[in-house]
Amino acid sequence: MDILYIHPAKQEVEARYDKFRSCPPYPFIPVGVVGFVNMLRAEGYQVRGLNLPVELLQRPTFSLRQWLKSQRILPKLVLIDLHWYEHSFGAMSVAQTVKETLPDTTVVVGGLTTSYFGEEILADFDYVDYAIRGDAEEPLRQLAAQVVGKGSSQVNDIPNLIQRPGSGQRPEQNLGFYFADAATLDSLDFVSMDWLSNQRAYAALQYSGAGLMTLRKPKLLSHWLTVGRGCVFDCIYCGGGKESHSELAGRNGYVLRSPEGVVEDVARLAKEGFQQVNLSLDIATYPAKWWRAFFAQLRNDGIRIGIYNEFFQLPSNDFIDELCKTADLAHTEVAISPLSGDEEVRRKNGKFYTNERFLRMLETLKKYEVPIFIYFSLNLPGETPQTFKKTLYLADQIGKTYPHHLLRMLNPCHTLDPMSPMSRQPDSFGMNVQFTTFRDYYDYCKGTGWEPRRVVRGQHRGFEMASRPTRIVEQMAQIWDVFAQAQQFRCFPVPRGW
Numbered sequence: 001m002d003i004l005y006i007h008p009a010k011q012e013v014e015a016r017y018d019k020f021r022s023c024p025p026y027p028f029i030p031v032g033v034v035g036f037v038n039m040l041r042a043e044g045y046q047v048r049g050l051n052l053p054v055e056l057l058q059r060p061t062f063s064l065r066q067w068l069k070s071q072r073i074l075p076k077l078v079l080i081d082l083h084w085y086e087h088s089f090g091a092m093s094v095a096q097t098v099k100e101t102l103p104d105t106t107v108v109v110g111g112l113t114t115s116y117f118g119e120e121i122l123a124d125f126d127y128v129d130y131a132i133r134g135d136a137e138e139p140l141r142q143l144a145a146q147v148v149g150k151g152s153s154q155v156n157d158i159p160n161l162i163q164r165p166g167s168g169q170r171p172e173q174n175l176g177f178y179f180a181d182a183a184t185l186d187s188l189d190f191v192s193m194d195w196l197s198n199q200r201a202y203a204a205l206q207y208s209g210a211g212l213m214t215l216r217k218p219k220l221l222s223h224w225l226t227v228g229r230g231c232v233f234d235c236i237y238c239g240g241g242k243e244s245h246s247e248l249a250g251r252n253g254y255v256l257r258s259p260e261g262v263v264e265d266v267a268r269l270a271k272e273g274f275q276q277v278n279l280s281l282d283i284a285t286y287p288a289k290w291w292r293a294f295f296a297q298l299r300n301d302g303i304r305i306g307i308y309n310e311f312f313q314l315p316s317n318d319f320i321d322e323l324c325k326t327a328d329l330a331h332t333e334v335a336i337s338p339l340s341g342d343e344e345v346r347r348k349n350g351k352f353y354t355n356e357r358f359l360r361m362l363e364t365l366k367k368y369e370v371p372i373f374i375y376f377s378l379n380l381p382g383e384t385p386q387t388f389k390k391t392l393y394l395a396d397q398i399g400k401t402y403p404h405h406l407l408r409m410l411n412p413c414h415t416l417d418p419m420s421p422m423s424r425q426p427d428s429f430g431m432n433v434q435f436t437t438f439r440d441y442y443d444y445c446k447g448t449g450w451e452p453r454r455v456v457r458g459q460h461r462g463f464e465m466a467s468r469p470t471r472i473v474e475q476m477a478q479i480w481d482v483f484a485q486a487q488q489f490r491c492f493p494v495p496r497g498w
């Protein structure tokens with residue numbers, strides 16, 4: 001093999017999920033990885049992929065170190081995603097293991113978290129050779145040519161690459177800049193996964209809905225598919241909003257793939273026996289022309305598959321009609337995040353709709369019997385014991401009106417997302433912020449990989465609302481748990497892990 005891609009767990013590389021009670025291992029691979037891995041393969045490189053948490057869940061004694069040593073041809077280049085901050089410790093643990101086992105191999109990290117903290121990562125973690133800021137396709141194409149030896153790029157000329165110029169000097173980003181446009185996205189293969197070990201188990205993990213998930217001999221398969229990049233919103237708790245994409249990747253709003261290109265990919269998935277496709281962005285917020293063409297072509301081509309879509313705001317009735325006429329509803333689920341029952345708190349956090357509009361929209365979904373997943377968010381700015389009463393009231397109304405077999409509901413705590421508006425301007429939101437550096441996130445992940453005996457919900461989240469100490473969040477969590485337990489639908493208690 002020339003190149004190895006590894007998706008880290010939140011936990012260390014030797015994590016024993018069979019022995020200890022872990023917090024979520026965060027097994028999802030960022031959607032963009034599929035495109036650049038297939039691009040590198042198309043360039044002629046032998047590329048393999050490992051999803052470490054999936055390997056460890058399948059085989060608890062799996063040893064990355066032994067696996068690396070046992071390879072007949074050792075990779076010259078190892079790519080590790082550090083997109084979500086939850087992998088800050090796990091990604092470094094993988095990088096360290098790779099470097100200790102294969103000292104001559106070049107280790108690269110990339111993703112949104114890397115984009116924000118790239119210089120600090122290179123300054124503090126010797127076992128990472130390069131970091132990529134923003135989009136990775138062109139930087140990786142050139143770096144692979146340089147490292148694997150099939151081209152002649154100079155490392156200094158590679159766009160978006162952060163490197164150490166020399167010993168004692170501060171890491172810095174090369175001058176060249178690249179971001180992927182719509183044509184580039186459409187030219188990439190975001191579907192083929194045959195390079196990934198245990199690809200069917202991973203496809204089973206991606207299925208979202210009421211079906212029973214089995215990793216061995218899975219029957220229900222899904223796939224997260226890139227339908228575009230960026231975002232047009234700036235929800236204050238999110239590090240993947242418009243501003244951060246603009247600053248870290250040079251993107252202004254969405255870069256949309258063509259509906260025809262996405263339909264082609266969905267057709268491939270349906271043909272390969274996938275029951276569901278998870279769309280990487282909310283296509284209901286795309287121009288109506290886009291989703292009308294998308295749904296019409298799926299119907300014309302006779303492609304019927306379940307669709308998982310997360311509504312960033314509220315969809316129009318027209319959109320719901322089109323979705324429900326087209327998708328296989330037995331394998332469809334839509335996620336909606338009203339965040340709070342208090343409209344002011346919701347608006348402040350970036351979701352712009354009233355309870356009345358929200359409940360009316362649920363009536364439309366109910367008419368079609370669409371499975372839904374409702375997300376509140378217990379510890380966001382503005383949510384207090386007073387506003388929380390409105391959240392409970394709204395949750396109760398939903399439970400009383402929506403068919404129970406089609407309803408799931410969760411009210412988790414958020415951790416401070418780097419680059420989120422809340423992280424950048426904490427004073428504007430009445431927040432005290434505790435996580436500001438990569439080391440803060442590394443320590444947070446290292447300390448929260450495994451469930452402690454005593455958990456205070458709201459603790460170790462990197463921020464605290466000035467007038468709402470953590471013990472109040474825990475009190476609200478306990479009230480939610482009592483509410484959740486009394487429901488006949490799948491209403492989950494506030495998670496005790498991070």
Ligand code: SF4
Nearest residue numbers: 231233235238241312
């Ligand atoms: S949470 Fe808000 S800002 Fe973040 S990706 Fe979703 S819609 Fe965009």
